[in-house]
Amino acid sequence: MKSIESVRARIVSRETLGKILEEKREEGQKIILTNGCFDILHRGHIEYLSNASDLGDIFVIGLNSDDSVRRLKGESRPAVDEESRALTLASFEFVNYVVLFDEDTPSDLIRMIRPDVWVKGADYHNIEELPEYRIVMEQGGEVKIIPLVTGYSTTDIYNKILGTAENK
Numbered sequence: 001m002k003s004i005e006s007v008r009a010r011i012v013s014r015e016t017l018g019k020i021l022e023e024k025r026e027e028g029q030k031i032i033l034t035n036g037c038f039d040i041l042h043r044g045h046i047e048y049l050s051n052a053s054d055l056g057d058i059f060v061i062g063l064n065s066d067d068s069v070r071r072l073k074g075e076s077r078p079a080v081d082e083e084s085r086a087l088t089l090a091s092f093e094f095v096n097y098v099v100l101f102d103e104d105t106p107s108d109l110i111r112m113i114r115p116d117v118w119v120k121g122a123d124y125h126n127i128e129e130l131p132e133y134r135i136v137m138e139q140g141g142e143v144k145i146i147p148l149v150t151g152y153s154t155t156d157i158y159n160k161i162l163g164t165a166e167n168k
Contacts, residue, residue: 007087007090008087008090010097011099013099014109017060018113024057025114029056030055030056031116032057032059032060032115032119033061033062033113033115033118034049035064037063037068037072038085039073039079039154040079041088041089044148044151045152048146048148049094050094052119053094055119055144058096059094060098060113061099062099062106062113063089063098064100066081066082068101072104107132111139114141116141117142118132118133119145120145121146124145
């Protein structure tokens with residue numbers, strides 16, 4: 001299989017992912033899930049994602065669709081289309097699967113995947129108040145918070161590109 005085909009094979013539908021994960025779960029493999037927009041990838045994302053993948057055997061990224069990103073971040077986002085974002089994420093050796101979701105939250109995706117661990121970045125304060133937290137806990141999973149890499153954020157990159165970053 002050519003390299004790009006093997007990368008594309010990691011981008012799967014919910015239905016396909018559900019079947020794959022049932023097999024992996026039966027084999028006793030630990031399933032890790034994170035989710036996000038991952039619009040402009042940077043060092044912070046890479047360190048966060050690689051650290052998340054280290055928590056288990058199968059690492060799944062739930063990727064917000066373009067429509068979902070626009071609703072969450074505004075009409076000017078995403079800068080990079082969903083197909084390109086999914087392909088980039090799937091190209092990382094530590095990512096097993098990427099699945100798109102169109103909802104504003106990953107609640108339905110979490111219910112379907114039933115991750116052993118749901119991972120979020122430390123920019124989420126009061127994680128226990130998120131409905132996704134309760135879903136994960138009710139399903140017997142756990143939630144892990146991974147520290148952010150200081151100085152790297154998509155918003156900072158946007159500001160720098162647009163010339164609105166603070167001069168220090």
